[in-house]
Amino acid sequence: MAHWWQDTPWRMVQTNLPERAMAEMDAERFARSLESFGATVVNLNAAGIIASYPTKLDFQPRSRYITGNSLLEMVDACHRHGIRVIARTDFSRIRRDVYEQHPGWAARLGDGSIVDYHGYVSVCPNSDYQNEAMFQVLEELFTTHPFDGLYCNMSSFFITDYDGKVHGVCQCERCRTLYQQATGRSLAPGLSLRDPAMGPYIAFLARCGAQHKAKLTSFLKKLNPELALDGVDFARSEVSLDYDCPNWVYKASSNARIAAGPGRTRPSDTASVGFLGFPHRYIAPPPGLMALRQWQSLANSGCVSLYLMGTLDAARDTAGLKATREVFRFHQQHAGILTGLHSLARTVILHSGSWKRMSAEEMGWVRILTESHIPFDELPLSELKDTSLLNGKTLVILPDAPRLSESQAGALDAFVLAGGTLLITGATAQGPGSAPLTCLGGAKVTETRQGLRSSMWEIPPEQADDFPSCRSTPWLDPGPELWKVQPGPDTQTWLHLVPESPLGPPEECWVGDVREEIPGLLRTFCGSGQSLWLPWKGAALCETLGTENPLRFLQDVLFELCGAVSVAPDLSPMVEVVLAAGQGRTVVQLINAGGCCGAAWRDPVPVHDISLKLPDMVFSSVHTLRGGQVVCRTTGKELLLTLDLLQDYEAIVFEQST
Template sequence: MKHWWEGYPWRMIQTNLREIDMESIDAERYVGELKEFGATVVLLNAAGIIASYPTNLEFQEKSRYLHGDSLKRIIEVCRNQGIRVIARTDFSKIRYGVYEKHPEWAYRTSQGEIVNYNGDVHTCLNGEYQQKFMFEIIKELFTDHDFDGIFCNMGGFIQQDYSGRRYGICHCESCRNKFRNQFGLELPEDEDMKNPVYRKYLSFKRECLTEHNKRFYQFMKQISPELAVNGFDYIRCESNTEIGREQWQYSASSNSRAIGGAGRSCPSDNACVDFMGYRYRHISVSPALMELRQWQNLANGGSVSLYLMGRLDNHMDRSCYEGTKKVFHFHRRNEPYYRGLESAAKVVVMRKELWEKDKEVLGWIRALTESHIPFDEMLPERLTDVSALRGKEILILGNIKYLSDVQAALIDEFAAGGGCVIATGETSFGDTNYEERDVPALRCLGIQALEDVRHDLMSGMFLIGEDERDQFPRCEKTPYIAPGPDLVFARMKVEAKGYMKLIPEHPFGPPERCFYSGITSRPGISVFPYGKGKGIYIPWKIGSFYQCEGYQNTLSAIRDIMFSIGKAEEMAPELTEMVELSIYKSPERTVVQLVNNSGCFANSYFNPLPVTDIQIKLKHVCDFGSVFTLNGGRVCCMDAEDGLMVKLDRLKSYEAIVFEAPGHPKDKNVCAESGKENPCFT
């Protein structure tokens, strides 16, 4: 049986209700605001730290402000208006009064101290509160309220408060006993990867969380199989900012890809956070940034999603409303064209974790995006069978150090079947228990032995030889390539072909001394034939260097690796790097989407500049009876060598070019937004 969330036009608004918001909440007005945006799903506070309903449980504090319409009434009005309602719960903390009655539920530092933040005390995943009593709260909540799903905020081991202070490993009695029983060891004091006990603790944490999530999911499905559970039936992430933290311009694109995976098997809810950071929850980020995030979500198989503090009607800073509404309304008008789409990308990037921003992976994401290479992102835990890579031609592993033997074998199988594996740095040098391997697990890379790993390079660089220039045409005028500080010294198998040669450390000052006297035979890139495919090993962190420094030198090298050695399809060589390109397909249509990122300047976001006269060459387009745009552009198609040349006259913020299969409603080459016929279609 099909569940309600499968194929559902997901337009989420999360109103993170403060206690005081329940004092005067009017259900009709609240839902009316949601309808004005075009929302189809709402996430609102229900239980945990504070109960937004009259609870009978002594270990859950009831809000003092329940004087407006009830939670039941809000759900009822939402349902009447066709809006699904998901309960937001938070069991990471309890009120201090509850803690005083149950001190054993609290997280403890190594000194035995609790974390008391504004009267809310951190709890531990292994404590009795999260192991037992949270389930009683959920049972009461869902017995009395007809929710459609659940989201648990801050699940897991929370070691940091809202001010950013870290408290380290939990040393509560439950954690101590469980770790001692499992490993016969005491908990480590510090978070030190050199300590084997800490590495065991990382595995311990992962196992505890996996076990708890599985139990939670089963519990919810016993209540009703029609409850959508975050992390299983839909997946929520955030594009957010924090004061003092480096911004990431492709956050929404990347999160949507990583959540959905290649098959887009469940709703991807990447919440675009309205506020600047924890301390400024009432002040919005730049309107252009919020609109850009929504377009990025949409263009990468995700859904439009807004997260703000308070209610829509009493939120004082409404500067982001207009741009967000624009994208919500656009999606509402064009729902059918996005239904059932799957990625048509031939490239996939493995990402270490959903919530982790690793510079090596970010650099690859930037380089691929700015080279107009459509790609997917994959979390390691989803690689359970080689079929997860079906339809892919290139797999990029950006310093993915920890892989299981099974995962490594599947990647080797992908390469042997004709795939290209590109790996950098210390990829597969460790296992998923965080233990080092003597030899990397990936055989397709052709590494025979490890000699050394250095993190202190200063002036070492690689030289592209005269006889290698054909493989690196974009580096024709820049034969030296800067690797950054990290370099793996590995002995490759004889079948591996090396490119570039290492120029070792040499003086870089004073100017009179700035020259080198020798060139080694150590390669900067090795290509190893493996079955029908190959492995490309880059012993340095090329992605990290590009993400941190951003030079054309590095981008040119990555492009030559992708296009000349990896044989990726080059679709838009003349298109500005500021435009993002993605391609999605269904049996009914192919959709080429373009996002204009030109408004991003340093750490600010402005309205994008129009991009004109765009040309895209597509080699693999399904049979189509018509082609049209959804957002005002005019498109022209013509046959080209080995494919189809697509020309778009103008890109504003976003455009979708739809190639509709024969026999579907659109039988003309028109703009769906304006209704005007496009000028040419040959």
């Protein structure tokens, strides 16, 4: 029997309620507003910093405003209207008066001080608060209220505040002791994000986090196996717009892909934040941006999610809500078609860091594949234990992952031996303690060059035919850093390095005759497959500078050497194409990001006469969900499709023959 979150169409609304909103809460009106909006799940304030119910625990402050309908009445009202309720808790901070009674719960900086933000003190995740008191709160909450799941907000060893300032990592006595026991090292008092010792510390944090998650999962499932837990049964992330947070156009798509996975086996709660960051919690982002995020999340995971301050019926800035409601209602109308799908992509990007904070190199590859219309999936490298996650894939891209575990390297080697193509960039598998990749054929880094300003890769004339898009651009910008690689005995290489040249007035600038035999691309055949290595970070340049150099070269690598195939070679790069199938149908979804204009977001520019080249398939009928007109023609190997018009989003549904 399926759990509720496995067969409930996921349309989440997270209502972060100010404490005083409970004073005049009308539970029935609250539930009706969610139902009218199309929500099937709500994320509702419950416990932690402040209890939204009459708690009996003396260390958990009770809200002063519980004078309207109770939290229990709100949960019951939502259930009557068919809406599941996730309990939102926040154990990242405690009020100052609680800290004074329990000073050992606080996170500590290197000098022993605490971070107190206007009376709210940051807590250490290794403290008794999060490992003992937290579980008392959860037991009280879930045995008195029929919630359907749990979301824990903002817990982190990195001590931050609501201004976005990172004060440092927790240096409390318990963290120091545990770190010493785990690593045999002392925790450096001034450890910062740029410190070389951060690597072992991050690994320590991962172990602590995994242990806590396992304890929480076991505890929750013993209370009730039908309680859905964030990070286990569903995966929540945020897509936001803030002063110091670059608004990456593909953030919602990427988050949704990673959270749901290629099989879309868990709900992706990619929460589109309906306000302009912490300072302006009641000012909505542009409607075009709000709609784009929802269409991206829907296409890549089959789920939609909104996060706002207050209740839906009390919102005054409703421009973003109107755009979001349209997508929610579309999902509600077509949930039977758009849920229960799995990805048809043959390419996957593996992310070595936190997928919620990607590097420019990782973001660059997402952009390149999206704008080249190569369908792809994304997975955290940490989830790669064997080749099972790579089933059905022909190309794996691993951007600049210096350290691989034995199991990760073994899985990638096995993938290549079995006929797959592995494309790595930067210093992948070259960091201290990394397991080696046998499929590189013995190629290894012998030198790191940094601070480059005028170096260039040259495509020599004899290699020009391998990169047909670059015939008029033989020079490539390597960026500020590259790695000199000594090829293996059977490794094929491309490109030469033009070393640093003089900078100054134009009379002093020229391209000299010196060429270094340092390859910019290496290929090794291994078993039935191949590995390719770009020992520089060209995708990062595509992301940060937006230039076609080296974009065209990297596209040639994908198409000419990796065997990747574009499903829309002539389509505007501003249109994203997603292929999925399930329940006897294939669904092609198109999202128009043409409203992105620098830092501004407008309604997208309509795209006319779109041509797609799809793998040939057998189908009995084809129709669209947004009114577009399609014409199909088969060639025996391909299905050629033409769509007359794309506004913001379209779904083309091929029903299979029965």
